[in-house]
Amino acid sequence: MQKQNRWGYILTLPFTIHFIVFFAFPFIFSFYLTFTKWDMFNAPDWIGMGNWTKLLTDKPFWYAIRNAALFAAVFVPLQTIFALILAFFLNQAIRAKSFYRVIYFLPVVTPWLAGGTMWRWMMNKTYGLANYMLSLFDIPPVDWLDSKYWWLPITSVALVNVWKGVGSSMIILLAGIQSVSKELYEAAALDGATRWTLFWKIVFPIVSPMIFLVLILSTISSFQAFDVFLVMFSSPDIVSDQKLTPNILIYKDAFLTSKMGYASAMSWALFVLIISVTLVQKWFEKRWVHYE
Amino acid sequence: MSKRFSLKNGIIHILLILGGIVMLMPFYWMVATSLKSGGNVTKVPPQWIPNPIDWSYYSTVWIKVDFARYTFNSFFIVTLDVIGTLLSCAMVAFGLAMFNFKLKKTIYLAMLSTLMLPAQVTMIPGYFIWKSLGGLDTYMPLIVPSFLAGAFGIFLLHQFYKSVPRELFEAATIDGCGPWRVLWRIYFPLSRSALSALGVFTFMGAWSNTMGPLLYLHDKKMFTLPLGLLFLSNDTGVQPQLLMAGAVIVTIPVIIIFIIAQKQFVEGIASTGLKG
Numbered sequence: 001m002q003k004q005n006r007w008g009y010i011l012t013l014p015f016t017i018h019f020i021v022f023f024a025f026p027f028i029f030s031f032y033l034t035f036t037k038w039d040m041f042n043a044p045d046w047i048g049m050g051n052w053t054k055l056l057t058d059k060p061f062w063y064a065i066r067n068a069a070l071f072a073a074v075f076v077p078l079q080t081i082f083a084l085i086l087a088f089f090l091n092q093a094i095r096a097k098s099f100y101r102v103i104y105f106l107p108v109v110t111p112w113l114a115g116g117t118m119w120r121w122m123m124n125k126t127y128g129l130a131n132y133m134l135s136l137f138d139i140p141p142v143d144w145l146d147s148k149y150w151w152l153p154i155t156s157v158a159l160v161n162v163w164k165g166v167g168s169s170m171i172i173l174l175a176g177i178q179s180v181s182k183e184l185y186e187a188a189a190l191d192g193a194t195r196w197t198l199f200w201k202i203v204f205p206i207v208s209p210m211i212f213l214v215l216i217l218s219t220i221s222s223f224q225a226f227d228v229f230l231v232m233f234s235s236p237d238i239v240s241d242q243k244l245t246p247n248i249l250i251y252k253d254a255f256l257t258s259k260m261g262y263a264s265a266m267s268w269a270l271f272v273l274i275i276s277v278t279l280v281q282k283w284f285e286k287r288w289v290h291y292e
Numbered sequence: 293m294s295k296r297f298s299l300k301n302g303i304i305h306i307l308l309i310l311g312g313i314v315m316l317m318p319f320y321w322m323v324a325t326s327l328k329s330g331g332n333v334t335k336v337p338p339q340w341i342p343n344p345i346d347w348s349y350y351s352t353v354w355i356k357v358d359f360a361r362y363t364f365n366s367f368f369i370v371t372l373d374v375i376g377t378l379l380s381c382a383m384v385a386f387g388l389a390m391f392n393f394k395l396k397k398t399i400y401l402a403m404l405s406t407l408m409l410p411a412q413v414t415m416i417p418g419y420f421i422w423k424s425l426g427g428l429d430t431y432m433p434l435i436v437p438s439f440l441a442g443a444f445g446i447f448l449l450h451q452f453y454k455s456v457p458r459e460l461f462e463a464a465t466i467d468g469c470g471p472w473r474v475l476w477r478i479y480f481p482l483s484r485s486a487l488s489a490l491g492v493f494t495f496m497g498a499w500s501n502t503m504g505p506l507l508y509l510h511d512k513k514m515f516t517l518p519l520g521l522l523f524l525s526n527d528t529g530v531q532p533q534l535l536m537a538g539a540v541i542v543t544i545p546v547i548i549i550f551i552i553a554q555k556q557f558v559e560g561i562a563s564t565g566l567k568g
Contacts, residue, residue: 005391005392005393005394007387007390007391007471008387008388008391008393008396009395010387011383011384011386011387011388011391012384012387014380014383014439014440015380015384015399015403015440015441015443015446016399017440018437018440018441018442019399019402019403019406021421022418022437022440023402023405023406023409023414024402025417025421026413026416026417026418026421027413027414029417029420030413030414030416030417033416033417040419040420040423086308086311089307090308092304094301094304094305098554100308100312101558102550102551103312103316104311104315105550105554105558106315106316106547107315107318109549109550109557110319110543110546110547111500111502111517111518111546112500112502112518113500113517113518113521113522113525113539113542114322114518114521114540114542114543115318117322117521117535117536117538118318118319118321118322118536119318120525121321121322121532121535121536122317122318122321126334127333127334127336127338129317129338132336132337132338163314163315167315224410224411224412226502226503227500227502227503230502230506230522231522231525234526235526246412247412250412251506254415254416255419255507260416263416264416267410267413267415267416268413270410270412271409271410271412271413274410
């Protein structure tokens, strides 16, 4: 038994070091930093609740939260609905299933830097393919990424994010739909159920835990989005306040203007926000998700 | 009856293909743009097929913008990340699956908590740690953590090691084989399929990583591909062809890996709920 103990600790040592050095210590230190002013060269200055009260009235911070909320409101439902439709289609006994799966999955594995670069060019106001397609229907050019209306660039990026992420949600939902047994389908079909009722009465309840998982994952990811805004908008040091998002703002304040304390406070505010959103979703989960 | 069904399947195919075109269009447009010569890139209506085909932007981005070096750097970091992740995760997963010890529950809890903690909370102290250790402008911050095992990989391999009958471990021990040798001689080779899935995930993640290199690398010679592409795209005077040629270089390796390892990748996502 003594020996058992020893080997357990030895073999798990790498993770223990990892956890203490890169999670536990940073977690505590970062919380302490939220009460300080710090440029990382001198010792941190304790300023009490200063950062937190500043947060309440700081325009850029609220722009960033507003943008993340709109981003999630556009991206999460669209991605989930498209993924559900795709998964339902792919589950029909059609040929070339794996062919479609590869195509829809390709953007998921493409690095954001490359995917974003493609879309930035496609959404170019003057030479972009998107506006050319619109012009075929006599629709005037849209300023996708540099519009003076703040909601338009955010919505554009949310749509690109659907392109990037729909494949992975589709795979999770497809795994759920495939777990519905053939017998259940056949029994229902024998009873004369249409595809519509089949979907709502049988598939949907069984898949609902997966839908919920997809909803939570994509909501969290929209509040944490970083790479996509880094590549689709101009670089963080010159991007307009109206187009800020939480992680871009945190990066900018911490590493471009050395406001480590304030940036830490924002990162904690975002952390708390993400947890609250997840808890609210959990509460809704109880009302419509069906667990066996 | 059967006719109606095939008609329905036909409609499904048409919809899937239309959606597929939307998914693939950016890739086509990236390649097409990268091959257009000079002013053809800004023609309205656009040139659907580049004519003449101009390969010169690839050599410019590869040699003059130094994507050759960035490609080497990226492969260097990613290879070490994969090796480190596989070795360290196997070790920790084996330790958790085979031995009983007091703090085992605590370690599980710690693993779960690392999955839930958003990266931006630990980002600033993490940077400070590497700064104090003299790790800025080195590859240490990008490589060392992968040698210290991450929760995702541990979970993945732990599931596998748990499923192996315990008798195997006991039999090897009775034969006088110590745990260290049991791990590397028997269990590690046995988990080949789980390891390759983890390897593919690690490759994809490390290849796309932008935040890490952005924080820690300032010397252009050290840049990785995504960081090189980011700097190129922030330069407003750069030609679209050059940018697209760069994006093609960043994309090709992941597409090759994905097509080879497609099955493991898709199954891994379906079973863990991990988002790419």
